Amino acid sequence: MTYTLVLLRHGESDWNAKNLFTGWVDVDLTEKGRAEAVRGGELMVAEGITPDIVHTSLLRRAITTANLSLDVADRHWIPVKRDWRLNERHYGALQGKNKKEILEKFGEEQFMQWRRSYDVPPPPIDLDDPYAQTGDPRYAGLGDAMPRTECLKDVVTRLVPYWENEIQNDLADGLTVLVAAHGNSLRALVKVLDDVSDADIAGLNIPTGMPLVYELDDSFRPLTRGGRYLDPEAARAAAEAVANQGR
Numbered sequence: 321m322t323y324t325l326v327l328l329r330h331g332e333s334d335w336n337a338k339n340l341f342t343g344w345v346d347v348d349l350t351e352k353g354r355a356e357a358v359r360g361g362e363l364m365v366a367e368g369i370t371p372d373i374v375h376t377s378l379l380r381r382a383i384t385t386a387n388l389s390l391d392v393a394d395r396h397w398i399p400v401k402r403d404w405r406l407n408e409r410h411y412g413a414l415q416g417k418n419k420k421e422i423l424e425k426f427g428e429e430q431f432m433q434w435r436r437s438y439d440v441p442p443p444p445i446d447l448d449d450p451y452a453q454t455g456d457p458r459y460a461g462l463g464d465a466m467p468r469t470e471c472l473k474d475v476v477t478r479l480v481p482y483w484e485n486e487i488q489n490d491l492a493d494g495l496t497v498l499v500a501a502h503g504n505s506l507r508a509l510v511k512v513l514d515d516v517s518d519a520d521i522a523g524l525n526i527p528t529g530m531p532l533v534y535e536l537d538d539s540f541r542p543l544t545r546g547g548r549y550l551d552p553e554a555a556r557a558a559a560e561a562v563a564n565q566g567r
């Protein structure tokens with residue numbers, strides 16, 4: 321049995337366009353981001369990929385991307401599951417800060433450590449920071465699990481139970497699963513899928529709005545490491561642009 325898993329990072333957001341650290345701040349898509357989501361759906365149609373169920377984070381940019389791509393694919397009616405475990409990495413006190421300004425203020429090494437190191441989180445956000453999620457009803461049930469900052473390792477830790485219990489269960493039922501999520505939650509999932517080392521994951525960037533298809537074996541291991549972007553040329557260029565943010 322071969323399972324099909326499609327990963328889709330949301331289209332460009334308002335804060336991607338403004339070059340701001342975003343994390344759990346619930347910003348919308350830009351017009352370009354909406355067009356990317358539609359294009360993602362068109363690419364799935366062109367490849368004959370028909371998702372049976374969609375998993376999203378609790379953030380608008382992923383939810384809207386899923387809706388737009390599924391709408392164009394005539395799959396707007398499929399069941400949906402949403403979970404905070406698919407949210408973007410919580411960016412701590414960096415949420416709302418400009419990437420270029422943080423790079424200039426703290427230097428390349430610190431900037432890259434915060435952005436791409438596996439196990440060093442940014443400083444925690446103050447609970448009364450305007451970009452904290454304090455009191456946000458969608459996280460009311462989280463209790464002590466509510467993060468104030470996260471490194472990628474923390475994202476892997478919170479994502480793995482969801483991958484193993486929810487997504488794998490749907491795959492095992494023979495469903496084609498679409499996961500609409502975020503740059504760093506998808507980096508965490510790719511790290512687990514491809515068994516990428518802690519060091520090498522720093523160099524992996526996920527472009528916005530580009531479907532990445534994994535065919536998986538019975539043990540949920542990829543048949544092809546790294547999966548397959550439906551538009552590989554565009555994905556390469558867009559991933560490069562993500563890597564260079566802040567410069």
Ligand SMILES: O=C(O)[C@@H](CO)OP(=O)(O)O
Nearest residue numbers: 340341342343408435503
């Ligand atoms: O700001 C963020 O939340 C993420 C994704 O946009 O940024 P980065 O790629 O720098 O981790």
